[in-house]
Amino acid sequence: MTRNMVAGNWKMFKSPQEAHLFAESFQSLLASTQLRFPVGIFPNYLSIPTLVTALQGTGNVFVGAQNCHEQDEGAFTGETSAAMVRSAGASHVLVGHSERREYYSESGAQLLAKTRAAIRNGLTPVFCCGEKLEDRKAGLQNQVIQAQLDDVVGNLSEDEIANTVIAYEPVWAIGTGETASPEQAQEVHEFIRNYLTNRSAELSASTTILYGGSVKPGNARELFSQPDIDGGLIGGASLKPEDFFSIVATMNAMQ
Numbered sequence: 001m002t003r004n005m006v007a008g009n010w011k012m013f014k015s016p017q018e019a020h021l022f023a024e025s026f027q028s029l030l031a032s033t034q035l036r037f038p039v040g041i042f043p044n045y046l047s048i049p050t051l052v053t054a055l056q057g058t059g060n061v062f063v064g065a066q067n068c069h070e071q072d073e074g075a076f077t078g079e080t081s082a083a084m085v086r087s088a089g090a091s092h093v094l095v096g097h098s099e100r101r102e103y104y105s106e107s108g109a110q111l112l113a114k115t116r117a118a119i120r121n122g123l124t125p126v127f128c129c130g131e132k133l134e135d136r137k138a139g140l141q142n143q144v145i146q147a148q149l150d151d152v153v154g155n156l157s158e159d160e161i162a163n164t165v166i167a168y169e170p171v172w173a174i175g176t177g178e179t180a181s182p183e184q185a186q187e188v189h190e191f192i193r194n195y196l197t198n199r200s201a202e203l204s205a206s207t208t209i210l211y212g213g214s215v216k217p218g219n220a221r222e223l224f225s226q227p228d229i230d231g232g233l234i235g236g237a238s239l240k241p242e243d244f245f246s247i248v249a250t251m252n253a254m255q
């Protein structure tokens, strides 16, 4: 089993029609490629069924949601549960993306509940953590990551962690064009790997840890070459089929 993964976080971009066009282009780019690791796309909820249908039969490609509610159903106007996400054909869900922490004030307790809802409903949570610029400037990145991991991963059983992907996304590198240097990213990835080793060496060796924050075709190889970086969570560059494919192909060539 490979730890490698490349995933696109589309945020609030692309209608179902646009998602369909993307899928057609991406599939034709993939046509002569044998993917050796899972590749995911996280569109808005409405585009999940579109992508699931359009990408059916494309080996090693999955669809995920960007969020889910912590309860399976109920009177929560405007919300979507993990059970619904699963039944729409998605297999993964992002939890704790910095934009949700920042704009929707998602707390550690809520993120733990969402992670558990995901696992309970057969979804793989992709738990995102990352420090802000002021934390990085003060040299506090490891403390911030430790606290974010303690909120969620520290409360999961080993079986639950085995079903979880972790993404390190320094907030100062998201959508800014400023990427963490491979060394800066590796340092935090190693910190996360060691955090997992404290639970179990086996778990640590098998957990996928993605890097996210301005990954582009031009910097993917350097980042993916780091020993504890298992792949990328790609925002802006995942919106263009050619750029996303180029990042995917970079990882495929490294297998």
Ligand code: PGA
Residues within 6 Å of the ligand: 009, 169, 173, 174, 175, 176, 177, 212, 213, 214, 215, 233, 234, 235, 236, 237
């Ligand atoms: P970016 O976003 O690649 O546009 O920096 C990454 C993310 O938010 O997941």
